[in-house]
Amino acid sequence: MNKKQRRWRNRIIVALVIFAVVMAVEQSGLLATLFGTPGDVYASFVLFLIPYLIAGYKTLLEAARNIRRGDPFDEAFLMSVASLGAFAMVLFPLTEPHMAEGAAVMLFYQVGELFQSYAVGQSRKSIAAMMDIAPEFANVEKDGELTQVDPAEVTPGTTIVVKPGERVPLDGVVVEGASQLDTAALTGESVPRHVEPGAGVISGCVNMTGLLHVRTTKPYGESTVARILELVENASEKKARAENFITRFARVYTPAVTLSALALAVIPPLLGMGAWADWVLRGLTFLVVSCPCALVISVPLSFFGGIGGASKLGILVKGSNYLELLAHVDTVVFDKTGTLTSGTFNVVAIHPEAGVNPDYVLSMAAHAESFSDHPIAVSVRAAYSGEIDQAKIGEVSEESGHGVSARVDEHVVLVGNDKLMAAHGASWHDCDLKGTILHVCVDGAYVGHIVIADVVKEDAEAAIASLHDAGVRRCVMLTGDRKDVAEAVAARLGIDEVRAQLLPQDKVAAVEELLSAEKDGARLAFVGDGINDAPVLMRADVGIAMGAMGSDAAIEAADVVLMDDHPSKIAKAMRVARKTMRIVWQNIVFALGVKILILVLAAFGIANMWLAVFGDVGVAMIAILNAMRCMRVDV
Template identity: 80%
Template sequence: MNKKQKRWRNRIIVALIIFAIVMAATELLPLSIWLGSERGAVYLEFALFLIPYLIAGYDVLAKAARNIARGQAFDECFLMSVATIGAFAMVFFPDTGPHMAEGAAVMLFYQVGELFQSYAVGKSRKSIAAMMDIAPDYANIERDGELVQVDPDEVTVGDIIVVKAGERVPIDGVVIEGSSQLDTAALTGESIPRHVDAGATVISGCVNMTGLLKVRTTKPFGESTVSRILELVENASEKKARTENFITRFARVYTPVVTIAALALAVVPPLLGMGAWSDWILRGLTFLVVSCPCALVISVPLSFFGGIGGASRLGILVKGSNYLEQLAHVDTVVFDKTGTLTSGTFNVVAVHPEAGIDPDSLLSYAAHAEAYSDHPIAVSIKQAYAGEIDRSRIKDVQEESGHGVRAVVDEKIVLVGNDKLMAAHESAWHECDLVGTILHVSVDRTYAGHIVIADVVKEDAAQTIAELHAAGVKSCIMLTGDRRDVAEAVATELGLDEVHAQLLPEDKVNAVERLLANESDGAKLAFVGDGINDAPVLMRADVGIAMGAMGSDAAIEAADVVLMDDKPSNIARAMRIARKTMRIVWQNIVFALGVKVLILVLAAVGIANMWLAVFGDVGVAILAILNAMRCMSVKKMSE
């Protein structure tokens, strides 16, 4: 609670104490006997209740006056001012009872509700502010043998910065010296530190936990990950959901309509001789108090704000409440394969030597033949080989594009590649039953065996599909440019409903267009990709979800929802958050409107008094705010 809120709270507490004392005095003390007349006691009550009323509500009255002067009269301050001033003005109608206590109570409890709202919004903002804490205050640059702290904006691409233990990485870059553990929790929600050493890419916003790192920057600060995320979070509130926009438009029409209705209720019946002026004016004032739409205009945006804030703490960045609303209605989820459901890195999954050939010897020949290649397949073979590569054993390396590599290793001709390479060199080979990329190895035209390389399915990918189906998603579909047999094997393993393989980027867009055309009314389609190669599809889907997007500008630009870690299971968590947020939004809308309509009817027929009106306004608002605050509970929202 900030200083302004504390002063506000203290003022309301003082007003409540004075109100309670005045209430007790007027109820328990024989004021009319002491003053010698009933009217004298009424006027004294007027003066006494005016004290807490003005202490609590002077700012509401001032705001209402300013808005009237600007021609913007119809808001909750206007409604509260007219209703409470009217309640006090009832003292001038001798034929009716005094209503100063109700007038003061309406203003007091309205302010209590406003203070509660301010606290709730502040708490929600803290979940967003936690994300803002990733912003670095400075960067360390070495000058004349000393470390100097400079503004991150002053650092240019290619500069060497020093990140000490306990400091945040200020700018994206590559480690050139040192090793350490990085805390990425603020970006991804992941509690396990990430190990980095020379050659590793680091992104801004992470906390260096142990050793000293020297980092060569690869982006200016304004384009680094932390800047892009902060910009994304700050702009999230600008993109409102249809429900939120409806409530805003509703309040603009609703407020003047109920004001005119209250005026008609107070004036028309007594003009027609249907009762005393005091009775109908009181009904009109009660009608005004109940009609204040603050429960809706507060709780609905607060629910969305809380949902977005709660998601951000899990490393799920939603660009606006409109995307949160659409995510809640998704019934079809389309996945890219590589980097989304699979790790995107090739690994050796099997080594099948021919009879009499040692597996390590087969890997050794393949690793030496691929020693000079940077192709992902070559890298995976070299990583799988346990020994050290002796380049003095290698001669005459020739890469045959699309086929493989030919090299002389230990004076023997070694071929490593696909079946086309074997056929081109008239070497024997045979098929393998395993699904993946098959690298055949031939030594001096004698078939030595083959190595199976595959893009490994992520640990939580199958769990993701199961959770999405459990959440009511009808179709989980995979689109990939990979071979059909590989794609179908992954789809079977994960339990996907459909798979479309060997697609070019434009084929993916066409496939999504067809799926969108078949969507039922109100249902939405989400596409999940890595955000770089899939930008066109991410932008075309109803909801584009980019995952594993730490440092990916394309992902942050193209997607509507950005998952900062590499876990597909967070897709299901994001959908659960969106759906619970929408349930809470509609609970508040139905509850607030239902109670208000009921009490408005009771007020119009003279059954509801001003105390019931206080509940209809402030009570409903507080209950709706409490319900909206459930959106901020990350654990409950993502379960």
């Protein structure tokens, strides 16, 4: 609780104590003894006015300011009119006095407002934790000494120093030192990440162990931390339909109930249907219970809590509208490479011919591929543990789309696909394993083949299973890879539908087709890496970019950003969204149901002012407590 809230709380406590003392004095009959009748009513008026003004003077001032601005119809106006109206019953001293109810209306309204302020503060904490990733300074070495400068002043290409315990201020590449980075604030993961020279680092992570020298690659305004902070700060601007409904509802509802209360207080006594005091009291009771603060507070608070709760998991939702859409997703479409698979090629098997050593096959392939930058060539060299002697290699010729030929230690080596083998008249045979098959031929003799595959992520299978458990009807995989490779991955993961050998524009067309098949109210989410898949991310109902640390394109294109590489978080995001929407509608139904019931009772004179106080403040506090459940992310 901050300093302002503590002062507010203390003021309410003082007012409540005075209220209780005055109530006890009134009930004891002491006022009637001292001042007689109706003097006791006027004394009660003065005494109850003290706690009323202590607790509610700011509400009265706010209502007056809004009236001057021409926008009077809000909670402050309703509370001020209703409570002052209860005090105005002193003009009917021979009726039952209602100053206590007038003071109670304002007191308990203030208690509810304080509670709301605390609840919003709690829900902001999870987002404030995200905001804490903002670096305060960057260490730049000048004349042999470290100088702390504003990160915004550091230009790309500058080498900065990050000490243990400090937050990385800017995106860059490690040029000296090794350390462990705590990425929990960005990804929600507690496992540190090891970095060494050549490794990329992003702003917002905490350096845990060693001293790092980092060459910056982006200005602060384009860094990961700046983009994330901008995303979080703007999340509240994109409202869900439920929020917009409540806002529009309150604009119509508040003036309507104010006029209804006025009509209830004035018309019946003018028609001779009863005493003025009776009908004015009914109108005031009607006004108190009609205050829409339970809805106006709890619905945005629920969405805010849901977004904050998701951020604890390393899931950034750009607005409550996307949280609402995510709750209705029944089809999830995945890009394969980089989403369900790691996006890096690895040697998964070496199949030599009879009498040939597997290491010989790999050695010849690694030497032949030693000058290529192709991902497949890189994976072959990475799998070879020996040293490549460049002096042994000559006459390297790369045949686009087929492979390479080279002279290695006076042997003619061919490394490539079946088309390369056929073009050179070499023999070869198929492999039962799924993946990219790299045939190796030495001096015209087939020595074996190497199987290279894009490795499936560890939690990909669990991710698909959890999505089905969460109620997703269909999981679809789109890929530009070969059909047999795609189908093998899909079968392993439990994917419902596969579309392979697609160009980028084909993926957009496939998503369009899937969208047209969606039922009313159902939504489609596309999950990709946010760089190659930006057009599809933007076309889907909900675009989800994963593994997006450091990816500007992902943050721009997607509606939901997963800050790590775990597809299993997609189901968690959906559970957070669905839980939030359940709580939103619980609060709407509960608040409207109770209010309508008490409004009817008030119109017929059955509900008193105390019940009206419960109908307003009590319902609001229950709704706030319910909304705070959105912040819990034990899903």
